[in-house]
Amino acid sequence: MAPSPVPSNSDATALNATQARLPRLTPDFIAKHYPRHVSVVHVNVINRHGERTPGNHKIPAISPEHWNLCEHGNTLHAEFLRAVGLLTPQDPATGSGAQMQPSAHTPPWHNFIFNKETRDMSGLIGNGSSSAGKGPNDGSVRTTATCAFGQLTDLGRVSMTALGAHMRALYVDALGFLPSTPRQAADGGPTNDLYLRATTYTRTFESLQQMLGGLYPNQPLGSPLFCVNVRPSAHETVYPGFGCASLRPLFAHFNAAARKQHAGELDNIYAEMLRIPALRRQVETEHSERRSRFTIPIMDTVAAVHAHALPMPEAIDDAFVTRLAQASAIEYQHSAWKSASLARMVIGRLVHECVGHIVAAVEGDRAADDQRPRMAIYSAHDTTLGPLLAVMGSGGDPGDPSAETPEGMVWPQFASSMRIELLKDARSPRPPVRPAWEDDQKDYSEDASMVPFEKRVRPVNVPKTLYRWSSVAGRETAERNPRALRDYYVRVWYNDRTLQLPTCRDPGAHHTQLGPSVCTLDGFFKQVARFVPSDKEAAAECRVD
Template sequence: MAPTSFASSNTESSGPNVAQAKLPKLLPEFIAQHYPSEAKLLHVHLVHRHGERTPVTHLFPSISPKYWNFCVQGNRLHSDFTKAVGVYAPNSDVDSDVDADKKGKDHQKWHNYMFKSENSKKRGIFPDDPSKAHSNDKSQFTADTCAYGQLTDVGRQSLTALGAHMRALYTDALGFLPAIPRPGDDNGPTEDLYLRTTSYTRAFESLQHTLGGMYPNLPVNSRIFRINVRPRNIENLYSDYRCKVLDRLHTECSKESVEHFSEDHAKLHRDILQIPSLGEPFEVELKRRAPFASLFVWDTTSSMRSHGLPLPKEIDDDFISRVSHMCAVEYQRPAMRSTQLARMQIGPFVRELTDNVVSVVEADRGIIVNKQRPPKMSIYSGHDTTIGPLLAIFGDDLAGSPSLTTSATPLWPPFSSSLRIELLKDSASPYPDVQPSWAGDLANHSEDLSTIPPEERIRPFNVPDSLYRLAPGQTDNTLATPFNPRAMRDYYVRIWYNDRTVQLPACRDPGAHHTKLGSSVCTLDGFFKQVARFVPSESETIQELHALAKAQSKSQ
């Protein structure tokens, strides 16, 4: 039973719901414009945030129901999920991806990040005076009640819709993915897809529903998919803030970012404090968690907005947009201002993406590095803290709402947000006949990249020199052919964020993007240039941590 007595509903706004992601309409003209026949699709990375969920905190009981009854199907499916994976995840000493259904005495329990108990002092999610909580709440605990942080039926529908969109585009319209996933060797899991999720239950279940939307007619007991999960100590889909050095650096950079938007930041906080249902608990969090307090307002209001729950009249779509913007200022924009922070937050994952792109290009050029062919699509189920830093690395700072007054208005990634990184090949269209300004220094392209500071690199350190020493049609990368800076001229990268393309700064020069499809379709060299300074080697990561720790200890 949904709550009915909080406040007058203000969810029937004519404005966009910034708490939910949008997808482009796959009209024939859209397909013709973006996927001409000469541009062959080679690989797709799909990185998505989990779907709509209940709040992970319970700081605003005056507006939020005590019981979120949005898990009619979710609780049944969650029970099936825990049985299917045996509630076990890889042990922390594993140094590679493993199957999520693997279990045994040498494996630790699955990380079920949902909070059923009302007595969780560790989370600090309940007010000091319980008598103030839910004074007008008529919600009841039922079999449909969700836990805190649980993927709801709304979230399941959103991810199923995302999967259906992938099927409509890459299977039905383009014929890139098979209509039915093909079994791998020995009739094992399909090799068309590489699948990975974090060990958060809502992320795993979101991946399940994405696959359900892509392949809706598979038998329930099908074992065609292999799901990979990494233990927390080697997870790279989100930042590990147990690292105190990273935590302090992020806090410092966030304060600098907030100063850039100080007027908007201060006004939003004043407005929050004046709203009776938000002011008192927000003031407490502002003292405890500054400069990151806005995210707690977003956590509750965006979840309520996404589930159609009534909100006070002051909390309209424009207000939620302002909160979303300030969350991006506090969490996402710092990574745009600090290359060092971005490298530490998500650099190892970008290194993995780059490795995948290299493998696909090598396979397309006939270089047999591994016997197993690269998958057609890689799907990563993550979080807002996955999408946000990636957007920062891709230079996306203008995804704003026109109602905001600032010149640069990034918004926090809404539920079920997705990034698609498409690798294309086009040998027919003319290649740019000019070089971008950053391509002039060939030494930075061909020398040992470990000797060049990351900020000066034209390509990531893990892009092998051998890719630039192959003549067309040549497959033997051991031959000492001359270095050719235009050897990758047939390959391009395009990045979609929800329903629009991302304009990478390094690809805006005339010589760094597709001559027909425009600046949203980067040359592969342009993509490499954009991410080069954010991709650290293992040794560089360790050195950077030591240097930061030393600098921070001196400043204290």
């Protein structure tokens, strides 16, 4: 939730330390990163939702009892409920409905959307009750703009619309990759250009709604051109599934290791928080020798207050929030970064899906299939992006127990996004040098699932047929051609910067002109291969409850 290190040539647009940055799409930026001979074939977008209220009300000294920052969202909720005839609440005892009369205390819309989905996270990220009451300087009262816990605020809506508008400016206006208006599918159904996913949390669904409003403005409410896929929580792939029995002990092990390795940093932030009267009581509640996470619950409230520019003690400034975000990242991201098997269990199934989109895009591009999805958008969470950064090797080689924690590892900001671009360059020559792993015959000639995770050079869902392509004769060849993917490259953006994947830094594993941040497709496959389990492997490794 705090900013990632920003390159010196970045032109930041973030308002403060808890919000993501986006690059300025200047002509020089487009010419540098998207030369005319390089085309975009497919894009996977994984984003965190926009600014929200805290998951609970636990630090009344800095957090108001009533967050009156959701007027626009609540109006939309009321209009939706009125449109479907559900603005009349039901009596829980009788099941009968009676029209609620407006009053100063019970507006007719209040929490109808959220009454069964408050998403109180106190049991997951902290101790104690969510009902902390009013603080000494809290004069807030309930209004028609009052938010629920964890609700996307009006500021969050603005941020997500801005992210969608940024993607429109890039992929529609500058590159012509997406059509200017969404196209209806040939069968009359929703557009095939976009694959859309959101989790069951209201804030991610609404973040996606706002993002689509920026990408394709002026679409009618409830446009039949968009189909959003939502999975039941038990089958979700974009955040850790705690039905995975192996996950909790691994988290506990690596969190304890992080606590030990970074004792100095964590002890310093703990001592600093104790010196801030507004935080002291909650810090003492959260901190325990048996608990390996005490900064994340504090960060949840501090980041929300800071992002919305609400008054806070002078000691809780931008620099303090950044240090708190770094400590929170150590408590959570450190685990996935240190253990490849844990990263697989946390986010491997989502990486499997992203690889599947890329494979389908290559196959569709070769077949000149214009009905294939061009972009997949996953509206998700900070607990999605943190492990994904580890999989992409942000800061070093993930899974190396001897390596130090990446410098600058921080919690993903509100509205953060990762974009995995599949590029094609049929003009530029393939790198003349080949990385050693490119000609590993075993990993290609046999079923990838028969190769140990640590030795895989392609994900388990990359078919061998992808390598049986000959552009010389225009037909598929019988044997594997290690150069078959020579025209395709992958670049990973995280907010306003590109990530340099460890396997793509070697000579021969990246674009000769665009540099190490533009991987050969083989280089990208090599990076993520050990993090992509099959369904059978995922179930066996997780020991699914």
